[in-house]
Amino acid sequence: MITYDNGMNELLSISDQLKHRRQKAGLSLSVLANRVGTSAATLSRYEHGWTRFETNTLRKLATALGCELHIELVSRPTHVPNGVTRAAAVKQLARLFWDHHLVPLDFDRHPVWVTERVLEYGTLQDVRTLRAVLGKERFLTTVARATRVSPRTAAFWQALLKQEGIPCTKKSYPNTVWPS
8 A cells, every 4th residue: 555645743754655666666767657658767755755755656656556546634743752842842943953944744744854953953852752753663664764963973873773774775965074
């Protein structure tokens, strides 16, 4: 089943699901594109974080990949575990986003970016707050996708993720210079 939720659930985004299923089927972008009647460039966009999907194309992709497309509208929780609201989390974490006005929707639209900023510049309490907002599993899988962190931060979280049994397949940017 391919679940389309417009990026609200980052545990396995629609882009990740499509790429995983295509690779599992042993299909190239061009072969799948021919089966669906679209271009390889469109499929590449779909697999690399595109959020403006054509429902008809998604249906064709699901059929070509031998699965179903499931679309549903779900309410976003306004409260998260431990009684932390998204508004309270924004208020606490806002100081870490000096170049952007953090809003509650950023936790859904840009979870990796928010997580990278909190891991790199936040306190332990900031990390706990973000974990409460995202939930344990989503937090850990988002940490595993973080790339814009210092080597020291990356090594620390890779060790923690290893203990949790979550592979960290992303590497930090090698030429990134971080303040000491």
